[in-house]
Amino acid sequence: MDLEILSTDSEGFPRRAVIRxxxxxxxxxxxxxxxDPEQFVSRAIQxxxxxxxxxxxxxxxxxxxxxxxxxxxRLGLSDCPYAADSSPAxxxxxxxxxxxxxxxxxxxxxxxxxxxxxxxxxxxxxxxxLLAVKSKICKDSRLEESSLELGSTSQQREEKQREELILPxxxxxxxxxxxxxxxxxxxxxxxxxxxxxxxxxxxEKSPQSLLQDILSAAGNTEDNEADCY
Numbered sequence: 001m002d003l004e005i006l007s008t009d010s011e012g013f014p015r016r017a018v019i020r021x022x023x024x025x026x027x028x029x030x031x032x033x034x035x036d037p038e039q040f041v042s043r044a045i046q047x048x049x050x051x052x053x054x055x056x057x058x059x060x061x062x063x064x065x066x067x068x069x070x071x072x073x074r075l076g077l078s079d080c081p082y083a084a085d086s087s088p089a090x091x092x093x094x095x096x097x098x099x100x101x102x103x104x105x106x107x108x109x110x111x112x113x114x115x116x117x118x119x120x121x122x123x124x125x126x127x128x129x130l131l132a133v134k135s136k137i138c139k140d141s142r143l144e145e146s147s148l149e150l151g152s153t154s155q156q157r158e159e160k161q162r163e164e165l166i167l168p169x170x171x172x173x174x175x176x177x178x179x180x181x182x183x184x185x186x187x188x189x190x191x192x193x194x195x196x197x198x199x200x201x202x203x204e205k206s207p208q209s210l211l212q213d214i215l216s217a218a219g220n221t222e223d224n225e226a227d228c229y
Contacts (some may be wrong), residue, residue: 006056007047015051019044019059026066041067042105049110054119061114061125064107068133071101077136095137099177102133108180120196127193134184 006018022044025033033040041063048060075094102108111133114126 003043003047006044006051012053012056015053015056016059019048019056019063023059023063023066026063026070037067037070038101038105041107045110046106049113054117054122057114057117057119057122058125061111061122061129064110065125065129065132067105068102068107068129071098072136095181096177099137099180103177103180115192124193124196127189127196130184131189131193134189137181138185 002018002021005014006022009015009018022040024030026037026041045060045064048056048063051057051060075098077091077094077098111126111130114122115130117123117126
């Protein structure tokens with residue numbers, strides 16, 4: 001069974017391949033998914049949550065993103081103000097149903113945990129998904145920029161924002177729709193995303209930087225320069 005590979009295989013490549021297959025299954029409506037989409041997603045993201053491979057986690061977050069988008073569409077949460085039934089009461093009821101579905105699959109526990117991951121691509125992906133969810137379920141997702149302490153560095157601001165987001169989030173909040181709405185409305189996810197975008201990535205993309213990393217790992221820059229082409 002593919003879920004067993006994701007949970008138990010010691011090699012990273014098969015686990016990465018499996019989660020990509022799961023994403024395709026969810027998008028295409030594979031029979032194993034259609035039988036119970038929520039259970040399928042819940043079991044998959046719980047397995048991903050225990051995985052130490054950042055590529056597996058990013059793909060797991062993509063699975064969560066697809067599920068969130070599908071559930072939003074299924075419940076008719078449209079951005080169009082002229083939707084068939086866009087009355088405030090109807091939209092509020094649909095947002096509550098959406099949150100309840102997310103709570104059943106433990107989606108927020110997964111996303112909040114990913115926000116505190118040590119790998120920046122994982123954090124960025126989780127932040128992106130939470131912002132998309134926030135735009136669907138919160139009346140006003142555009143918050144005023146929080147005031148930043150004078151003299152603080154970009155890294156200090158990023159760490160402070162991440163701590164402010166993560167520390168209050170316990171299991172009770174992750175499973176309580178009302179608390180979740182309040183939490184999403186009052187936290188500066190936009191600020192965290194800006195901070196992450198400004199700061200350097202966990203792996204710089206320039207060839208020169210990659211060469212420097214290779215030479216540094218080798219332990220002697222001068223002796224190894226000629227070998228790095």
